[in-house]
Amino acid sequence: MTFYHFFSLLKNHKLPLLVAIALMVIESIVSLSVPWFAGKFSESVLDGKTLFNLSYIQIALLWLSLFVLQALLRFLSTYKVNFIGAQMLTELSCRLYDHIQLLPVKYFSNTKKGETLALLSNDVSIISYFLSGILTGLVPATLILLGALILMATINTTITLIIMLMVPAFFVVVKLLGKGIRPISENLVQRQADGVAIASENLSIIKLVKAFSREKSESNRFKSNAHEIQKLRKKQLKIQAILSPVLQLLVSTGVLVVVVVSAMHYQSGNLTMPDLITLLMYGMLFARPMSTLANLYGQTQQALGSSKRLNNVFNISPEPNNHAEEDNSENQLHGNITFNKVDFSYEPNEPLLNDINITIQPKQKVLILGPNGTGKSTLLHLLVRFIEPTSGEITIGEQPLNHFRLSTVRNSVGLVSQDIALCSGSIADNIAFGYPQASFAEIENAAKKAGAHSFITALENGYKTQVGENGVLLSGGQRQRISLARALMTEPSILLLDEPTSMIDSEAKTSFKDSFNEVLKHKTVIMVSHEHHLVDIADHVYEMKNHQLVAVNPKENCE
Numbered sequence: 001m002t003f004y005h006f007f008s009l010l011k012n013h014k015l016p017l018l019v020a021i022a023l024m025v026i027e028s029i030v031s032l033s034v035p036w037f038a039g040k041f042s043e044s045v046l047d048g049k050t051l052f053n054l055s056y057i058q059i060a061l062l063w064l065s066l067f068v069l070q071a072l073l074r075f076l077s078t079y080k081v082n083f084i085g086a087q088m089l090t091e092l093s094c095r096l097y098d099h100i101q102l103l104p105v106k107y108f109s110n111t112k113k114g115e116t117l118a119l120l121s122n123d124v125s126i127i128s129y130f131l132s133g134i135l136t137g138l139v140p141a142t143l144i145l146l147g148a149l150i151l152m153a154t155i156n157t158t159i160t161l162i163i164m165l166m167v168p169a170f171f172v173v174v175k176l177l178g179k180g181i182r183p184i185s186e187n188l189v190q191r192q193a194d195g196v197a198i199a200s201e202n203l204s205i206i207k208l209v210k211a212f213s214r215e216k217s218e219s220n221r222f223k224s225n226a227h228e229i230q231k232l233r234k235k236q237l238k239i240q241a242i243l244s245p246v247l248q249l250l251v252s253t254g255v256l257v258v259v260v261v262s263a264m265h266y267q268s269g270n271l272t273m274p275d276l277i278t279l280l281m282y283g284m285l286f287a288r289p290m291s292t293l294a295n296l297y298g299q300t301q302q303a304l305g306s307s308k309r310l311n312n313v314f315n316i317s318p319e320p321n322n323h324a325e326e327d328n329s330e331n332q333l334h335g336n337i338t339f340n341k342v343d344f345s346y347e348p349n350e351p352l353l354n355d356i357n358i359t360i361q362p363k364q365k366v367l368i369l370g371p372n373g374t375g376k377s378t379l380l381h382l383l384v385r386f387i388e389p390t391s392g393e394i395t396i397g398e399q400p401l402n403h404f405r406l407s408t409v410r411n412s413v414g415l416v417s418q419d420i421a422l423c424s425g426s427i428a429d430n431i432a433f434g435y436p437q438a439s440f441a442e443i444e445n446a447a448k449k450a451g452a453h454s455f456i457t458a459l460e461n462g463y464k465t466q467v468g469e470n471g472v473l474l475s476g477g478q479r480q481r482i483s484l485a486r487a488l489m490t491e492p493s494i495l496l497l498d499e500p501t502s503m504i505d506s507e508a509k510t511s512f513k514d515s516f517n518e519v520l521k522h523k524t525v526i527m528v529s530h531e532h533h534l535v536d537i538a539d540h541v542y543e544m545k546n547h548q549l550v551a552v553n554p555k556e557n558c559e
């Protein structure tokens, strides 16, 4: 069942839940005792006696204390359950966040960022609100309905039977009227997620939007979705607005039936006046739990939409960490890197890499050239296991790559991507991203090796300079060098450089090449680029051609 996953969250709160349920049980008993008390009171009045030998003032105070107790118990149980709900919200969002962290890169390539943000905000709150709503609503409503029916049955079975027949009829009407709510709610939740997705995408491409004067069309995209949300809300509100008075009408009709039948029983002498009063009060008691249950029905429909979306993500398996137990390696992988008949395709029947065979010895510097879109970055992504070969095998030191723990692979293979991602924080924070406990001297050392130290120290705040979200406050070349320093910080034995000099000026290119062999002499380096000047620093050069890797003579390429 779709909610199973979420109800398991309740397991962590057994004791507080039991306390809350106990409070609800006591509150329900108090609620049920009020009509009984009213019956006894009217009986004593009719008999010209005083109830329990108490004065009217004392009875009124006793009665009032029952109401106060009821209110107090409701406050305590509602507070307790809502607090558990808040804790479940935290747990569910953390559980989802943990799960998302472990999802394969493919999920992030195929899912809009805003979709995931909407899951973490909207859907998680809807589910938590639903769970606490179910508890605060379902338990007392069921207890009061059942309790009232049993107590009414002790007074008059005919009237109880009439009510028992009316309750299912009530729910049939609720179900029929509420049938339309579910598709609307599912659609609404999806549209709200789309709204977050649109906004999140817009904010991440805001410069592009401005450069192409697309502000208006972007606003229209958001508005059109917002209007769809409004239309759906209108439909949902309409059904809810119909549902509410219809329910009221049904409950009032039910109470009326109880009144009439009770009056008839009273007239025919089958019912005493105190019993009549008790029955009528029990009848009135029905109104609140019935509408609570009807509301819960509506909430359930909405929660089903969110639960479906959350389950879709929870059902995606995390990145494979297979054969981890066979991983005897220490933190760094060494030995030959071999691609053995490796094929890869993003889409079925559309091969991108076909029969890749290459062996790279430790400390070799390899350059892979090739035009755009030929799969050079993809080859590097296979080595850090962002993706897995469609067939064939990659080994390091004769061991298949998927026999190592992912963390071992990623500690050993440093990737300096073409798309540089920086986090908000200082330059030092970014360089130490993979090794947060690094000392300042280590950070500085990595920056020096990456040729970043001089530009960093020239900045007013040096290593403390804030880089802005995704490094927007730095130039492309500066970001590229920080990203190289970050990769060097963790001392990987293998370094993958994706277009390492694409963003730096010619002077920096020369200095990169000059220091390359000295800085990276102990590392195996695979560079991919379309810049032929890099052949100067490579031991072996390959070219990506017709989905295959072909060894080339560097001199030919230079000419």
Ligand SMILES: Nc1ncnc2c1ncn2[C@@H]1O[C@H](COP(=O)(O)OP(=O)(O)OP(=O)(O)O)[C@@H](O)[C@H]1O
Residues within 6 Å of the ligand: 109, 346, 347, 352, 370, 371, 372, 373, 374, 375, 376, 377, 378, 379, 418, 530
């Ligand atoms: N996650 C993905 N899903 C589907 N297709 C992808 C994905 N990533 C890349 N591609 C496609 O695979 C092809 C190769 O991409 P890749 O980035 O490996 O090329 P490249 O040789 O590194 O290009 P460039 O020199 O422009 O960086 C491209 O056509 C690209 O559209």
